[in-house]
Amino acid sequence: MPQSIEVTAVVTVTDDGGSSGRLRRQLEVLPPGDIRNCMVALSEDEALLSRLFQYRFARGHGLKGHSFGNLFLTALTELTGDFARAIRLSCEVLASRGRILPSTDANVSLEARLDSGKVIAGETKISRSRNMRIREILLKPRKCRPLPETMEAIAAADLICLGPGSLYTSVIPNLLVDGIPGAIRRSPALKAYFVNLMWQPGETIGYSASDHIRAIDAHAGGGLVDVAVVNTRPIGAALRRRYAAARVYPVGIDRLRLAGMGLRVVGRNLLAVSPRVRHDSQATASVAMELAAEGRALTRAAS
16 A cells, blocks of 8 residues: 555444454453454455454354454453554554554443334344344443544544445444534535445445435435435346345345436446455555545645
8 A cells, every 4th residue: 555545444332242242241341343354355364364363253152152362362352451552552563554443432232113113122133133224323421522633633634434344333333423524614625425236235225326325324414425326337246136035135226316316426347356356455445546636626726
């Protein structure tokens, strides 16, 4: 990665399942799993250390199911008394290329209100819900403050990326933290939403690209997205059939509606060659670099 590029990942802290959920309940720490995955993704060490941080114990009373990286982050948090500092030190160990920040250091969880009026508590239960449409996602407690470093990173950004990822359990929760939507709106940076490739069971069944952005606007107010980045490569018939068996289909790219919302649509071949439908990381990064250069020109003009 060129030296002139600085990447900051802002990560939600609402995970309550698996190893993270167990540590959260037993030790009252913030969930480390999503942070750990992000650290490994940005790590320059693609061999032993990254594999070590992702290593999951297959046996052992109390250890089975835990990942080493989660235990490492939790231990470092206990030693330093500061989750954000523990993340920084862990990133140094992994030689991660960029900064990773939690959106808040408050002990928050998720609630979903469905169209039926039912309320589902907890990220894991929300993700597992089926045949129910989410009307609103909420943080509990409702009010929580962002980290100062997170606000500083938003203010200094040339490009602010949202997605791809779980709309209601990964993207929107960051936007529910007090002050973050306003900071994004005030920033002269270019703001881009990377549209998911497929519907997500339990969250976005039947959603088009514009539905995703309408959900963001409904939770965080308008003006958060300038550009919708979409895939233009068709998904192969065999792969489509495999997903269709689970009633999951590609996200529809409704360009006219996106344009009607004042958004610019950037289309690229973003589909990875894979047995599962996934974004190609190199192609996606290339688009982000293009938009970052454009955003840098905007921020310099505004300064």
